[in-house]
Amino acid sequence: MYLGVPKEVFPGEARVALTPESAKQLQKLGYDCLLQSGAGAAAGFSDAAYREAGVELLDTADALWAKADIIAKVRQPEDAEIGYLAKGKTLISFFNPGGNQDGLEKAKASGANVIAMEMVPRISRAQKMDALSSMANIAGYRAVIEAGNNFGRFFTGQITAAGKVPPAKVLVVGAGVAGLAAIGTSTSLGAVTYAFDVRPEVAEQVESMGAEFVYLDFKEEQQDGAATGGYASVSSPEFREAQLAKFRELAPDIDIVITTALIPNRPAPKLWLEDMVKAMKPGSVIVDLAAERGGNAEGTVADEKVVTENGVT
Structure with a gap:
């Protein structure tokens, strides 16, 4: 049985669904592995490394989709890729079935099997397959590294013969998987770290990692922002106003803000507004x-570095 991995077609996507190491493991299970030539280059895996691991390389996407019984990829398939599906084939990828009705109908009409990786339940025994959490973990870590690269001072405080430098103050908005990874990285670098989340039960997790949880002075019956699958749910207008008021209070003192708030198949909620950026x-x-979904901060442009008039990056 052939398992094939095509080159990702989404602009800027560097990931690949098969590494030389995972190819060796799959071959032990009895699969023959195929790869479109150049598919791993952006992720740092050469065609030579795949050949050495026993992977057969094919020149075109057409050839790969035609020969493979199982196709594994990272991004949600585009229309042209869904057109390759046929009865008896299986696609394993992110698919977003909740917000990709058109793709779902086309896949159904093809007679193929589709396994949507974002539908893996977030439970202990499924952790090895929880691709959403593993990607969010990397994103949270990377967010802090990107912030440090664009921040002109130390994260940790410094006391030297030349003087004293205070530690950076970091606010992480959203303490899900990405947020907790950002908190862990920020505290390990020595920053004074604060975190906010609409789910009160995560306060203990935040504090266990050395950060301070930002509480709101807000009373509402059973205010709990948790939804199924570990996501936040939509907050009430009153809760949102209390949240924004707290952010306005914090904005002048915070050096770095990392926003991670997303609700599946909705535009990203606007949480860090223009007046907060100016403050x-x-x-x-x-x-x-959350840039890909419109961003949590006003003024965000996906994949672009923006510097405001008052010098905020």
Whole structure:
């Protein structure tokens, strides 16, 4: 049985669904592995490394989709890729069935099997297959590294013969998988780290990692922002106003803001507004992990570095 991996067609996507190491493991299970030539280059895996691992390389996507029984990829398939599906084939990828009705109908009409990786339940025994969490973990870590790269000072405080430098103050908005990874990285680098989330039960997790949970002075019966699958749910207008008021209070003192708030198949909620950006000190940094869905911060442009008039990156 052939398992094939095509080159990702989404602009800027560097990931690949098969590494030389995972190819060796799959071959032990009895699969023959195929790869479109160049598919791993952006991820740092050469065609030679795949050949050495026993992977057969094919020149074109057409050839790969035609020969493979199982196709594994990272991004949600585009229309042209769904057109390759046929009865008896199986596609394993992110698919977003909740917000990709058109793709779902086309896949159904093809007679193929589709396994949507974002539908893996977030439970202990499924952790090895929880691709959403593994990607979010990397994103949270990377957000702090990107912030540090764009921030002009130390994360940790410094006391030297030349003087004293205070530690950076970092606010992480959203303490899901990405947020907790960002908190862990930020605290390990020595920053004073704060975190906010609409789910009160995550306060203990935040504090166990050395950060301070930001509480709201807000009373509402059973205010709990948790939804199924570990995501936040939509907050009430009153809760949102209390949340924004707290962010306005914090903005002048915070050096780095990392926003991670997403609700599946909805535009990203706007949480860090223009007036908050203007209240921040020059040299401050905002890293918006919700950029692909419109961003949590006003002024965010996906995949672009924006510097405001008051010097906030």
